Amino acid sequence: MDSTERYLVGVYDDDEEVVAAVTEVKNSGVKIEEVYTPFPIHGLDVAIGHPRTRIPIAAFMFGCLGLICIVSLISYTMYFDWPMIIGGKDYFALPDFIPVSFEGTVLFTAFGMVGTFLVSNSLWPGKVPRTFDLRSTDDKFIMAINMAKNKKSESEIETILRASGAIEVNVKQF
Amino acid sequence: MKYNEQVRNLLYLNKRNFNLSNYTMAGHSHFSPSNVEEHFEFTAEGRKRVIYAFLAGLVALVVGIYLLSRGEHDAAHAVAEHGSAGHDVAKAAAEHGSHESGGAASHHVAAYDWTTRIWANLWLNGVYFTGIAVIGMFFVSIQYLAKAGWSSVVKRVAEAFPPFLIISGSVLLLVFLFKGDVIFHWMHEGITDKGSEHYDKIIAGKSGYLNKGFFLGRMIFFFVGWLLLWNWMRKKSLAEDLEGGTENFYQMVKIGTIFILLMGISSSMGAWDWVMSIDTHWFSTMFGWYMFSSWHVTGLATLTLTVLLLKDKGYMQYVNFNHLHDLGKFMFAFSIFWTYVWFAQFLLIYYANFPEETIYFLERWEGHDKIYKATEILNVFFNFFFPFLVMMSRDAKRTPIFLKICCCFIIVGHYLDFYQMIMPGTVGKHGGYGLVEFGMVAMFASAFVYVVSTQLTKASLIAKNHPFLEEALHHDI
Numbered sequence: 001m002d003s004t005e006r007y008l009v010g011v012y013d014d015d016e017e018v019v020a021a022v023t024e025v026k027n028s029g030v031k032i033e034e035v036y037t038p039f040p041i042h043g044l045d046v047a048i049g050h051p052r053t054r055i056p057i058a059a060f061m062f063g064c065l066g067l068i069c070i071v072s073l074i075s076y077t078m079y080f081d082w083p084m085i086i087g088g089k090d091y092f093a094l095p096d097f098i099p100v101s102f103e104g105t106v107l108f109t110a111f112g113m114v115g116t117f118l119v120s121n122s123l124w125p126g127k128v129p130r131t132f133d134l135r136s137t138d139d140k141f142i143m144a145i146n147m148a149k150n151k152k153s154e155s156e157i158e159t160i161l162r163a164s165g166a167i168e169v170n171v172k173q174f
Numbered sequence: 175m176k177y178n179e180q181v182r183n184l185l186y187l188n189k190r191n192f193n194l195s196n197y198t199m200a201g202h203s204h205f206s207p208s209n210v211e212e213h214f215e216f217t218a219e220g221r222k223r224v225i226y227a228f229l230a231g232l233v234a235l236v237v238g239i240y241l242l243s244r245g246e247h248d249a250a251h252a253v254a255e256h257g258s259a260g261h262d263v264a265k266a267a268a269e270h271g272s273h274e275s276g277g278a279a280s281h282h283v284a285a286y287d288w289t290t291r292i293w294a295n296l297w298l299n300g301v302y303f304t305g306i307a308v309i310g311m312f313f314v315s316i317q318y319l320a321k322a323g324w325s326s327v328v329k330r331v332a333e334a335f336p337p338f339l340i341i342s343g344s345v346l347l348l349v350f351l352f353k354g355d356v357i358f359h360w361m362h363e364g365i366t367d368k369g370s371e372h373y374d375k376i377i378a379g380k381s382g383y384l385n386k387g388f389f390l391g392r393m394i395f396f397f398v399g400w401l402l403l404w405n406w407m408r409k410k411s412l413a414e415d416l417e418g419g420t421e422n423f424y425q426m427v428k429i430g431t432i433f434i435l436l437m438g439i440s441s442s443m444g445a446w447d448w449v450m451s452i453d454t455h456w457f458s459t460m461f462g463w464y465m466f467s468s469w470h471v472t473g474l475a476t477l478t479l480t481v482l483l484l485k486d487k488g489y490m491q492y493v494n495f496n497h498l499h500d501l502g503k504f505m506f507a508f509s510i511f512w513t514y515v516w517f518a519q520f521l522l523i524y525y526a527n528f529p530e531e532t533i534y535f536l537e538r539w540e541g542h543d544k545i546y547k548a549t550e551i552l553n554v555f556f557n558f559f560f561p562f563l564v565m566m567s568r569d570a571k572r573t574p575i576f577l578k579i580c581c582c583f584i585i586v587g588h589y590l591d592f593y594q595m596i597m598p599g600t601v602g603k604h605g606g607y608g609l610v611e612f613g614m615v616a617m618f619a620s621a622f623v624y625v626v627s628t629q630l631t632k633a634s635l636i637a638k639n640h641p642f643l644e645e646a647l648h649h650d651i
Contacts, residue, residue, distance in 0.1 A: 043650060056567075056568070095517075095521055095524050098517065098521070099521070
């Protein structure tokens with residue numbers, strides 16, 4: 001991890017203001033890394049312009065993986081390795097396999113999504129969380145701007161942030 | 175403040191469709207939807223179209239009946255020559271251990287009369303449209319019970335469905351009173367009479383529940399209960415438009431709760447009575463859920479389709495993609511729920527492999543000269559695979575055309591579902607898709623459209639004093 005990542009952190013104290021500020025800051029050509037709020041704000045993700053989440057694709061993939069694993073396991077054990085007759089049906093009695101395939105799909109998806117959540121939110125064990133400002137869990141709205149991804153100078157961005165209604169502008173390094 | 179204005183502009187972009195007489199925005203920073211009303215107009219042309227559709231259905235039905243009366247006459251000869259009528263079913267019934275005199279279906283084969291198909295079709299459509307109508311009330315009730323906000327914009331549409339219960343209930347009642355014995359095996363002459371040659375020990379054992387008086391009592395109780403509760407709810411709903419406040423809301427929560435209790439009992443018992451008892455010997459503990467889920471998803475699809483069609487006509491512009499997304503999720507989820515229940519019922523029977531239970535699926539899969547096999551396959555395809563695969567993505571649920579296609583598939587698919595529940599036990603191998611079926615569906619559907627449209631004109635499409643309306647208008651997911 002690069003130890004010289006430098007962020008400008010704008011602090012706002014109103015939810016409507018921060019949404020308006022996001023649009024304003026973006027329009028003046030500053031790239032916003034992320035906005036942290038104490039509660040979800042409708043329309044904020046649209047305003048920031050984050051790309052569509054790929055979480056559903058991950059879920060679908062984990063589900064498919066689960067389905068393939070369980071069907072492989074059950075068909076190997078019940079059909080190829082040691083054919084067994086259950087309830088007078090064929091060796092490969094598909095309806096019997098559906099409940100466990102379904103459960104396997106759900107299980108793999110659930111575990112996979114927990115893993116995805118931890119990775120995508122940088123919460124894996126041992127990871128030191130990046131907290132831009134602790135007050136984002138209380139009553140402040142935090143806008144983080146990655147300096148490495150912006151061409152404008154710090155003082156320029158600070159002016160833009162203050163103009164958009166930030167009550168404080170801090171520097172944070174990781 | 176800027177953000178709020180943006181949302182307002184998004185929501186009220188299409189202002190010309192509102193009745194703006196009381197609606198003043200200029201110099202008024204606080205927007206209140208309580209001044210907005212919107213009235214559906216059931217135009218003379220629309221009325222005419224629905225009536226023509228009804229008449230077309232009637233003509234198809236009459237021609238169908240005429241063809242049926244001739245066709246069955248010829249077929250009766252053919253069967254007599256063939257000499258092995260209903261051998262599949264007879265064989266399956268012979269496996270049925272504790273049975274004494276012949277099989278369940280052999281009674282039908284012996285006593286088959288070509289008019290049975292007309293009564294069976296009336297019964298089928300009666301049960302199917304009863305479901306759609308009652309789910310309107312059920313939808314409103316669960317929304318009140320859950321104190322849901324988003325659904326207050328589509329509430330009036332769902333509220334307009336239940337009046338059709340008067341028609342479908344009357345049809346069911348009349349068919350039961352006059353032609354019940356051709357539909358229900360347990361109503362056959364002398365079947366519970368020990369001295370009679372038709373005596374059936376198993377059915378006689380069920381006569382404590384399945385007898386004409388008790389059946390009729392239950393049926394009337396359910397229909398009257400549904401209609402009374404709907405009427406009560408509707409009164410409160412209209413009073414809310416006039417008075418405002420939250421008093422009516424809390425009363426509607428109570429009415430909804432009572433209705434859910436009644437629905438819990440009546441949907442299960444209705445399923446046993448009106449559909450499961452056709453195949454009197456057979457029973458399934460999943461059946462109440464199974465039929466209820468079929469009803470529910472059909473009702474949701476009808477609701478969604480109605481909302482979409484109203485939106486196309488320029489009404490209800492305040493219903494945005496987020497509301498449609500929620501309706502789509504509802505349909506998607508309950509399609510899967512239906513599949514779950516259908517499969518659970520199938521799997522238990524398949525796995526246990528008792529002849530008296532498997533006969534139900536055997537009859538549909540390979541009995542009656544295999545005429546129901548295609549329906550069985552389409553049933554699962556229309557009601558599970560199609561909605562599941564098409565509506566899985568977020569975009570599909572937010573795209574009206576996809577939603578409409580799915581609604582149509584679900585509505586047709588669940589008609590097929592009820593078809594395969596009711597037809598094999600009543601008309602057996604004399605069934606099929608003919609003019610009788612299409613004509614009857616057209617008549618019922620146009621009557622349903624007529625009743626719902628008339629009901630929609632009676633109140634504002636937007637429940638303007640619903641306490642959660644403001645929340646619903648800003649719904650964003």
